[in-house]
Amino acid sequence: MSQSSEPMPDFKAPPVIEVVLGVQFDPLPNFLTAHYGLFWSLVKQEYPFLEDRPPLGEVFEGARGVEPKAEIELFDIPPLRRVFLIHTHKNYLMQVQPTRFHHNWRKLKEGDEYPRFGSAKQRFIKCWEAFQGFVADNKLGDVRFNQYEATYVNHIVEADGAFPVAIEDYSPTFSWKSAHSTGFLPEPRSLNINLRFPLPQDRGALHVTYKHGKKVSDKKDVLILDLTARGPAKLDGSDMEDWFDLAHEWIVRGFTDLTSALAHKRWGRMQ
Amino acid sequence: MRTEIGSSTAGSLLEEEISSPASSSSTMGENFEYEYEDQRKKLLAVFNRIAAFRHLPQGWDSYRAPQIDFATQSVAKRIAKMLWLSLGTAFLEPFVAPCSDGGILLEWELPKREISVTIGQGGTDFEYLVSEKTTDTIVEEGATRNVGALVTRILIQLI
Amino acid sequence: MQVQEVADADDLYRRIHPSQVKDGKLTSAAFKDLQLSVDLARLTTPQRSLSRHPSHGLASITALVARSLGQEVIHNPLNINPAHALVIGNKSLATARSLARSATWVLLPSGN
Numbered sequence: 001m002s003q004s005s006e007p008m009p010d011f012k013a014p015p016v017i018e019v020v021l022g023v024q025f026d027p028l029p030n031f032l033t034a035h036y037g038l039f040w041s042l043v044k045q046e047y048p049f050l051e052d053r054p055p056l057g058e059v060f061e062g063a064r065g066v067e068p069k070a071e072i073e074l075f076d077i078p079p080l081r082r083v084f085l086i087h088t089h090k091n092y093l094m095q096v097q098p099t100r101f102h103h104n105w106r107k108l109k110e111g112d113e114y115p116r117f118g119s120a121k122q123r124f125i126k127c128w129e130a131f132q133g134f135v136a137d138n139k140l141g142d143v144r145f146n147q148y149e150a151t152y153v154n155h156i157v158e159a160d161g162a163f164p165v166a167i168e169d170y171s172p173t174f175s176w177k178s179a180h181s182t183g184f185l186p187e188p189r190s191l192n193i194n195l196r197f198p199l200p201q202d203r204g205a206l207h208v209t210y211k212h213g214k215k216v217s218d219k220k221d222v223l224i225l226d227l228t229a230r231g232p233a234k235l236d237g238s239d240m241e242d243w244f245d246l247a248h249e250w251i252v253r254g255f256t257d258l259t260s261a262l263a264h265k266r267w268g269r270m271q
Numbered sequence: 272m273r274t275e276i277g278s279s280t281a282g283s284l285l286e287e288e289i290s291s292p293a294s295s296s297s298t299m300g301e302n303f304e305y306e307y308e309d310q311r312k313k314l315l316a317v318f319n320r321i322a323a324f325r326h327l328p329q330g331w332d333s334y335r336a337p338q339i340d341f342a343t344q345s346v347a348k349r350i351a352k353m354l355w356l357s358l359g360t361a362f363l364e365p366f367v368a369p370c371s372d373g374g375i376l377l378e379w380e381l382p383k384r385e386i387s388v389t390i391g392q393g394g395t396d397f398e399y400l401v402s403e404k405t406t407d408t409i410v411e412e413g414a415t416r417n418v419g420a421l422v423t424r425i426l427i428q429l430i
Numbered sequence: 431m432q433v434q435e436v437a438d439a440d441d442l443y444r445r446i447h448p449s450q451v452k453d454g455k456l457t458s459a460a461f462k463d464l465q466l467s468v469d470l471a472r473l474t475t476p477q478r479s480l481s482r483h484p485s486h487g488l489a490s491i492t493a494l495v496a497r498s499l500g501q502e503v504i505h506n507p508l509n510i511n512p513a514h515a516l517v518i519g520n521k522s523l524a525t526a527r528s529l530a531r532s533a534t535w536v537l538l539p540s541g542n
Contacts, residue, residue, distance in 0.1 A: 368459035398523040
């Protein structure tokens with residue numbers, strides 16, 4: 001159910017470059033290395049490419065913020081890696097490990113259009129159901145959900161050297177003009193801001209991160225605005241779709257709230 | 272003065288700063304260099320030195336030293352990463368050495384002090400020691416089984 | 431060989447792995463062992479202590495220092511090494527550090 005009576009903001013050309021929807025669950029007790037290959041054989045027509053990555057740690061959204069797992073785990077053998085299963089068009093990928101499943105859309109080149117949340121969510125659910133079916137068919141263990149996660153990554157590109165001072169054009173969160181009242185300090189060279197907003201009814205939190213970087217390919221200055229919603233899940237995952245709808249609303253309304261009217265104009269705000 | 276630190280961790284503010292809020296399931300971070308890229312490279316250098324210990328065979332010290340097991344390596348890396356997340360550009364690369372009892376030694380050189388930490392074999396028992404360089408006297412030492420408490424003690428010295 | 435008394439003044443040789451040396455200095459890492467193996471210096475030579483381990487260094491501590499840190503020092507001759515001795519006792523980080531601080535180089539590891 002929407003938190004606001006206002007229509008959801010919509011942009012013609014939002015600066016979003018990646019959308020990730022994911023679930024975290026208790027470790028599947030019977031998941032072995034071979035199961036990566038077996039699952040891939042079911043989806044390789046659509047997701048033919050593979051890449052290995054280090055596994056992601058389990059992360060839990062607590063009352064005061066993100067908390068790692070309480071106890072230190074000791075392993076006789078190293079934990080299984082995370083595997084990317086990449087779509088033919090490479091814009092989409094699944095991320096699989098024994099404690100997580102994520103589906104990403106990413107913008108790889110100019111012209112790649114953001115498919116909108118409805119489509120991203122549909123793809124995630126379709127792939128998740130395929131994985132869940134695979135887990136059941138191969139008796140890898142019961143899926144006991146513990147966290148949901150939704151992320152929107154936005155890239156705002158400016159002329160070389162413009163950021164971090166130029167952030168105030170896009171987001172009034174930080175204004176260099178107001179910050180240095182006596183004019184002593186030179187302009188900052190880097191910026192890293194983390195904000196955390198609790199979601200309603202203890203459903204988790206929205207994390208907003210501003211980071212300033214340079215693109216490896218062309219060294220252009222980029223402001224990276226990352227909005228990640230993370231929250232607890234019902235054990236059976238029955239609240240999943242509802243949670244993702246809530247997360248999406250908070251991400252979009254939060255993004256709109258934190259960015260300036262000037263920026264909205266540049267991105268073609270329609271609603 | 273040697274202290275034993277119990278299970279409750281001090282410094283809740285530092286614990287919050289240790290956590291990393293943004294999603295690490297994003298793939299786009301690989302395409303960027305950040306101002307703190309140097310610090311990331313420092314952390315990677317520490318990880319690589321720890322990872323190299325996996326090649327040390329039984330008896331590597333020419334006596335009976337056990338291999339440095341995966342759990343010990345893993346916890347040493349975790350401690351380094353927790354410090355890196357908290358300190359950002361202030362992260363200082365430690366000296367890393369394998370211990371003859373199968374543990375790992377981490378040491379930081381500050382202008383006036385030296386901080387030493389050992390991760391015991393198996394990665395569950397930790398010791399720390401802070402000494403004054405000019406007088407070579409120990410100003411603080413302790414033992415704990417709590418990673419958070421250990422990192423807090425180190426951060427107090429490094430900040 | 432018969433077990434001999436180890437006097438306080440006796441020097442004890444300890445081989446040092448290159449990874450346990452920081453800027454040419456001995457670290458506590460090399461002395462962190464419940465039963466620390468050493469050689470009684472008067473029953474061997476530096477070259478013999480280092481034979482078969484050419485990349486290692488050789489450091490020397492005295493039995494007195496080890497005993498002052500609560501350690502037991504005993505001669506423990508082996509068939510392959512009659513000079514073998516043990517420094518026995520729990521070695522906290524502080525104790526291992528003190529041993530490292532009191533040790534002197536006899537031969538530096540190669541590359542140092």
